[in-house]
Each structure stands twice: as structure tokens, then as C-alpha cells.
Amino acid sequence: MSAAPGARPPVALYVHVPFCLSVCPYCDFVVVAGSAARGPASRIATFVEALIVELGLRADALDARFGPPGPGRPPLESVYFGGGTPSLLAAGTIGDLLDLVDERFGLAPGAEVTLEANPGTDERGDPRALREAGVTRLSFGAQSLRSAELRALGRRHRPVDVATAVAAARAAGIGSINLDLLYDLPGQSLADWIETLEAALALRPDHLSLYALTLDDPDAEGLTGPTGDHLPVTSGARAWRERARPGQDEDRAAAQYHYAASLLAEDGWHGYEISNWARPGHESRHNLAYWERRPYEAVGPGAHAFDGVVRRWNAARLEDYLGALLPAPGGTPALPPGGQERLDPATAAAEELILGLRTDRGVGREALLGARSGSATLDWALAGGLVEPVTPSDEVAVTARIRLTTRGRLLSNELFSRLL
Ligand code: SF4
Known part of the structure; x- marks a missing residue:
């Protein structure tokens, strides 16, 4: 198969890991939780098996279109393990996946390897082992540094866990640390937001991603069908969002954003994207590839890829993903269901x-x-x-x-x- 005119080989790879210990009611990411995420019925090992098959099939397809990695095809500049909670995967598994990625896609020397982690004691992983596995950047889903807000959001961790996780990552030699924070939380005053921001800055992260809480309805947007890239919203999450919406306020959110932008500019941060600030040199190379519309490959349920011409995505449903890649004995592994669009x-x-x-x-x-x-x-x-x-x-x-x-x-x- 030859490449379509304008199509280019990827410079980045996104790996979606769809497991969390529990599901936060505002979350629209592709996530399965509970017994699928830990314990005897965990689907993680089976998922990793399927992921390895998908990486092989995607690499075969790229080799056929662009030739194997080498002088005519540049290696990947970044890999991003997103979720879900990729820190639920053992560090050894991350290392094995990175070895496979290097072998099949090529990984540039000094490539940025980000792993999203939750700060909770039972979900943040071992930063030293992750660094040894090849992770260069940890992105913690802190969201807030106020206990009441974390509880209201259905988060498992406490503010002190964020501090502990950041300190452990630093001590382990992780070179770049991001904190995700949410503003426009229901009932969150400007003073509450400032408290979180200042507590986050006191932890000396290298990067901050600040997002307004969004309470979308992927069902209404038609994104949750068999080939959709979202999972249906549960009735409990829907009810939570309906209760939360009246507590949001556009003007207050604008004041919160404005305050953060001014504070971070004064403190020497580089506001390099609408929602992202970095200390100089710590801009996310992976996310910059998205914003610069460079081509990227993607694997895992709900993951999106782009080759410079066509956008493609995997469907969100885990069992369909596993069924395609790990067929019954005698079957042939196939790429998972999904869709694509040419702009x-x-x-x-x-x-x-x-x-x-x-x-x-x-x-x-x-x-x-x-x-x-x-x-x-x-x-x-x-x-x-x-x-x-x-x-x-x-x-x-x-x-x-x-x-x-x-x-x-x-x-x-x-x-x-x-x-x-
Ligand atoms: S921890 Fe993150 S990915 Fe997991 S359910 Fe909560 S918001 Fe979603």
C-alpha cells in the first residue's frame, strides 16, 4: 500500500490505557474501572496483549506505506501514555512496550516519553522504575489542591498525595513534571482557585495544564455508537453533571483564567498554548506535535491518529477492541473497529x-x-x-x-x- 498524497509518517505516538480504579463523574475519557482495573478479574494483562498486537499491525501498515524506520523515515520524537490511568501498568510493562515501539517505529535519542499518573497512593506507580523504563515526563492528574473539591469531583486522592507524588518523582530523577488542574468547578470562588494555584506552584512543577471543567454529553453528540470514540455516560454521571452545571459561572471562570495567566506570566512561565504553561524548556513536545498539525500514530481504545491528510480513530469499547486483536483460536488478528475522515x-x-x-x-x-x-x-x-x-x-x-x-x-x- 502506498501513502496518499500529502500523507507523512508519524513523529509521535499516543498510547491510550483505558483503566482507572474508579470513574470520576465528569470524565469523558475512554475508561473502564472497578474489577476490570484490578484484582483477579482485571483486564489489564489481556489489554496489554492486544496493545502489542495493535502496535505490530500499525507498524506493518506504516512500513508498507512509508518504508521501514531508517534514513527515509524519521524515528518518533515522543510517546505519550494517556488514559485512564497508565500508572496502573507495571513499569516493566511500560519498558517492554517502549522497547517494542523503538524496534518497530524507531525512537529518537532523547525522545520525550510522557506517562499520565494519578497521585493516589495505590495508583501513582513507582517513579524510579518508570524512569528506568524510559519515562522522561510524568503528568499528574492533580485537578485541585483543596480536599473538599477533590471529594466533590469524586477523586480518590488528597492534596497531600499530590505533594508526595511530585516529591517522589523529583527524587526519582524524572526530568519534567506536569500538574493538571481544573477551574470553573461548581461553587469554586476565585479565592478557592488561587489557593489551588498557589499550592500547586509551591510544589515547583515544570508544567501546568489548566482546564475549565467541561460537562459535555457525548451521547447527545452522537459519539458513543459502536464505532464512536466515546463510551456512553452512566445515569449516575449524567445526574451528577446536571447537579453540577448550575454551580458553574462563565464570568467567574474568565476571572480565574485571567488571574492564572497574569500570575504565571509574572512568575516567568511560558504560556505557550491556551491551556498550557511551561517553565522554559519544559513545553510538551508531544502536544506541540498536535497543535502544529504534525502526523501522529495512536493505539488503544478511543485513540486518534493523523497522517497529515486523514484522521482515524479506534472505537471506544474495550471488548470490541480485544475481540478484534485477540480473536478466538484459529482467527486472524485484525485492527479494531473505528472510523476515519478526510478533511x-x-x-x-x-x-x-x-x-x-x-x-x-x-x-x-x-x-x-x-x-x-x-x-x-x-x-x-x-x-x-x-x-x-x-x-x-x-x-x-x-x-x-x-x-x-x-x-x-x-x-x-x-x-x-x-x-x-
Ligand atoms: S482519573 Fe482521570 S481518566 Fe480516570 S476517571 Fe477520573 S478523570 Fe477520568
């Missing part, structure tokens, strides 16, 4: 603009003017103080690159909808 050139260009505007590198003024209603959108964004030149001394009217201001980041959804 038309106009949509691809708009997507590139939007992803570029999410980052502080911004986009070329000409590219913005070339988009659907680009000229009117630029005039509107300028009048509202939503964009600025990337180089401060430049005039927006003549500058080569334009990016969002903090106000523009807050109103980015409206700006992006005008470009689509």
Missing part, C-alpha cells in the same frame, strides 16, 4: 489556523486573511483587543504573525467559530 482543504486550512491561534506562535496574517470571513474576523478581533502581533514592536496591520491576547484566549471559541 476537505478549506476545513484543513481552518483547522490549521485555529490550532495555530491556540499557541503563542500564532498564525501568519495572510493565512488569517485567506480564511473564510478572515478579513471581517481580523477586524472584529482587532476592535475587541483579541489579537496582537507576536513581535511586540510590530503593527498588526503589517506584522507577519498574529496571536491571541489573554482576552482573545478567553473569547477564542467565538473567534474560532467565525473561521469555520
